[in-house]
Amino acid sequence: MPEQIPPYSAQACPRCHQSFACKATHIGTCQCMAISLSKEQSAFINQQYATCLCISCLHDLRQEYVQQELISIK
Numbered sequence: 001m002p003e004q005i006p007p008y009s010a011q012a013c014p015r016c017h018q019s020f021a022c023k024a025t026h027i028g029t030c031q032c033m034a035i036s037l038s039k040e041q042s043a044f045i046n047q048q049y050a051t052c053l054c055i056s057c058l059h060d061l062r063q064e065y066v067q068q069e070l071i072s073i074k
């Protein structure tokens with residue numbers, strides 16, 4: 001079971017271990033909102049990481065997803 005994470009707190013990104021502020025209870029100001037992810041893209045990220053990621057890792061993973069998709073299309 002994952003630990004209960006306070007909804008408004010700094011946490012470490014599980015991918016790059018940088019700390020960032022997750023503002024899930026203030027969704028309009030959370031950095032997750034600064035990047036537009038499709039349902040499929042967020043599912044892809046959720047499969048790999050149980051918690052939020054920092055914005056730069058979200059960008060990286062979105063890029064990874066796009067590349068995988070390109071590979072599977074051909």
Ligand SMILES: [Zn+2]
Pocket residue numbers: 013014015016017018053054055056057058
């Ligand atoms: Zn990160």
